[in-house]
Amino acid sequence: MTRRYFAIALCVVASTASADLSELRDLHLDVIPRTADETARIARVTAPTPDFTVAETFETNPGGAATVRARSDADAFSQASGNMSFEGELNFKVGNGLFRKLWVSSPSSTMASDGLGPLYNARSCQRCHLKDGRGHPPDGPEDSPVSMFLRISVPAASDSAMEEIEAFLDSIGDTTPRTRPDPVYGGQIQDFATAGHTAEGRMQIDYEEIEVALSGGENAMLRKPNYSLADPAYGAPHPEAMLSPRVAPQMIGLGLLEAIPVEDILSHADPDDADGDGISGRAQIVWSVEHEVPMLGRFGWKAGMATVKEQSASAFAGDIGISNPLFQAPSGDCTEAQEACIAGPHGDGDARRWEIDAEGLDLVSFYSRNLAVPARRDVDDPQVLRGKQVFYDTGCVACHTPKFVTHRLDNQPEQSFQLIWPYTDLLLHDMGPGLADNRPEGRASGHEWRTAPLWGTGLTEQVNGHSYFLHDGRARSRLEAILWHGGEAQAARDSVVGMPPEDRAALIRYLESL
Template sequence: MRHLPLATLFALSLTPVFPGLPRSAENDQMTRSVHPVIFRTAEESARVAAVTAPPTDFSRPEPFEANPAGAATVRARSDADAFSQPSGNMSFERELDFKLGNGLFKKLWVSSPSSTLASDGLGPLYNARSCQRCHLKDGRGHPPEGPEDDAVSMFLRVSVPAMDHVEVSDIEAFLLSLGDETQRTRPDPVYGGQLQDFGVAGQVAEYRLAVDWDETPVEMTGETATLRRPVWRAEDLGYGPLAPGAMLSPRVAPQMIGLGLLEAIPAADILSREDPSDADGDGISGRAQIVWSFEHDQPMLGRFGWKAGAATVREQSAAAFAGDIGISTPLFPDPWGDCSEAEAACRTAPHGDGDDRGTEIDAQGLDLVTFYSRNLGVPARRDFDTPDVLRGKQMFHEAGCPACHTPKFVTDRMEGQPEQSFQLIWPFTDLLLHDMGEGLADNRPEGRASGREWRTPPLWGIGLTPQVNGHSYYLHDGRARSLLEAVLWHGGEAQAARDRVTRLSPEDRAALIRYLESL
């Protein structure tokens, strides 16, 4: 178990930065106001330690392994709706809110002015007309598959280095107080924080996403694989060149299942795995992302997004409405979304915030989408007890994968969220940032994350991607065409684990992939 860095401990003792951590009565009360939890008893803590301990016997499944989301687990459907079911422990009464949220998640927004006042406000610049258009069937997006395929389920983030004279933000000041030296960035002065490839009538889209692929063979024991390296380009720029030093980062829409359970993992359990200076010498030095929460107006632990740039499901949802669809919310009320002051036509175009809603989606609508997103159920494991999958599980552990892809946590006891409360879950992530090497580097810092760091993505449900989304593209930009390719792209802190996989026999490597497919 890793030790919490001294600087972080000091910060935690002074401010309610990470909900869920025990502290003084005063700070505890402030914490409860943003993330109501009931702290564990000593007896419960002992039970949690026992049930989350690493396995020692790979001849049979562990207790409860079949249910990765605890009581919230849903049956494993055999169709494309496997990721679209409500939490298995949801009451009938709460299912209505889930279905209403689902309707808003699928809703196609239209441009303003429109006679459908409840649905107008799209853009004016945007990446998709609905949440579902990016998170296809609540699953993964994919890169363009050819010249005629658009990039509706992915986009490019953009930022530029911050000048020395630029005012330091609240979160930057906080990170500096912790000794963090990650390069500071700002949105592009014209194109903002991400590039939008669609515009409503009369608006010029910002760009067209293009990519070239360069294939490289990788030798392994007994077989050869081929990796494709992407070169991403922003073509047909609609508002002039990008700023000097602009940094682009491709982002595929991730799957949506289990988000509320990830939000319910105690922050103390995540922070206990931090080891930024690799004090234990295992080569793994995960760091917690720290972000400014616009929802709670304070620094918080980042959990969501490819670089853990959002603290809560509600904030992640609101940010997607603003950046991806151009829809204003109470958290991000600008009706023009990500349009900068330099994009005057976008800012002065008709918007949908002039009616009783106040913003283009109001607080009630945002809450319903958040509830839906928190409660997309994780399907039950398949074939978890077969000999080849159990052998693959042993390979997974012997290769060192659990050092980042932490199999098990127990969630907090939470007021008002019975579906997520005190569940043994198997997400296979530590939610920390890790240096993944030069091969996966986007060279674009985000908050505390460097240009080589990414948050460990959850693995639950990953084997159902072909069934749900009709493809097998993985990683932040969809470059990996199989789970094996995804493993082979690992570098940096994961280099040793990746190399162990290449040295496995073909039979053991196939068993490892079967294990991943069973998750």
């Protein structure tokens, strides 16, 4: 049931002494090049609409032919691509079983499911990505933080182990401060442990309420979070440790995002704001463990992973402590300072070779690529159409790019040559001091975040029972999420504050329809 999947890599074709992003090229497997006629047609269909009196053609199908009917229950994000073959459906269902599987600690009589931890954040992928949707911060002291955790890193000089990517970043003039995992706690704080081991600590969140006055006599309340590590079990973290919270993002449409041509994403980048519109999107460049080349980062809140498979493998290792072909340490994120964790029993060494083998990882990756985007609702509603015009006129589309057309892919028919509507440019943007985590990641500074896709967000309450948004779930509504925008989005945010209340309501109604 394994398959060969295409990957998009960025390869340095010039000497690193003179390399820049214009000299990065696609490396594609199983891609059919576009013709000149197709390129012209794609430019026409992806151009921003000037007409807000009617819905656009195909706007109801944000995932192209892979779109599925919008269900009215909590399974709306858990459907397979609508254009999937019968064979693909079998792979999807097996991948779903592995995604939902509860892992147990070693040694165990359940050899196909052992290897948990010893330190971990969740026992399954589904425990973080609840119903394949969005995680949330703990709702009070009794609520579990299972769908949210803390990243941790420290400032660091150059590392010989990362020499190739650092040489490349240096060659393009990138000056983002380099970071490394904390020498004791690794790359993230694991708040659970198997028997005989001690969890690393627990995330503590303290909120401050901030009132924001809006036009028309309205107001909104924002909650400003402060994060700390409580009860650190392995001593104090590094004195310069940087903490950054993460809620699990929704899973829909990942394969379609992976299939967007690199050059189409880079065409939206404007790091020096050459057009003077105040928007300076930058491409994230990361080292791919899977392909061993620098690649365009697409996945994660700061676009720290290049491919769906690598994102899946990293989560197995960091979140669950499961070794795999890409991240092979059987003790997961444990560091050399955590000797008991390193020496603890694990599930490597049997017929699987790793705690999840190559076939299992491929099946989970296939499942993750093919979680379908639900159809849009109410696209012809007059208030939704007015909200769409407000969304465009306010400048939201400068980062939340509505449309792309994916590659033609021989071996990925579900994602091949689809007009999609993700509402993201997949680039890094400075979101200002209010949202800053002050923790660099790759090329992303402590103020920068990848533009979050908006497709499917209107179903968050239905799927997950909450309306928490942004990287740490601090926003309790779509309006609060907008009001946290700063930096490059400050002008758009201020427009929302000052616009007539009926336009603000229409904007929210439009977002609810996505």
